[in-house]
Amino acid sequence: MNALGRPLARYDRSIDVHISSIRHKLGPRNDSRSWIQSVRNLGYMLITP
Template sequence: LIPEGTSRTLQIDDIALNLANREAAISGEPLELTATEFLVLKTLIEKAGELISRDDLTQIALNRKLTLYDRAIDMHVSNVRKKIGTRPDGTPRIKTVRGSGYFYILPG
């Protein structure tokens, strides 16, 4: 049970994630995300401004450990990045820290 007053929606910039029904929207328009892409975006937004390692993101979104030449999480982040695009002012939303992981850039 979710305590009363607990939001079931994550919002950042013009992106809204409805956690109850796993739907996403950008500027009010539905965003078609796979279940894995939804988890990737949810995780990045929940920890906006914090670096999330590829290991952690793989564990959360794919429910498995990252292996040596595993590029699956990078592909999912790439797909999310394409689907959400840049901010209305043209600045990126997701930053890659080479060899470390990813983070959602805080607005403003």
């Protein structure tokens, strides 16, 4: 997989850091949950209003 223009290491946290930054910029929803939900063993999911 070459998502960041370079090969990813097994425990590369770059994507997690970017998702964290996006979550911070989006802020909480009206129900105090995040707009982006982690899906174990799959990735991330954007929650629609």
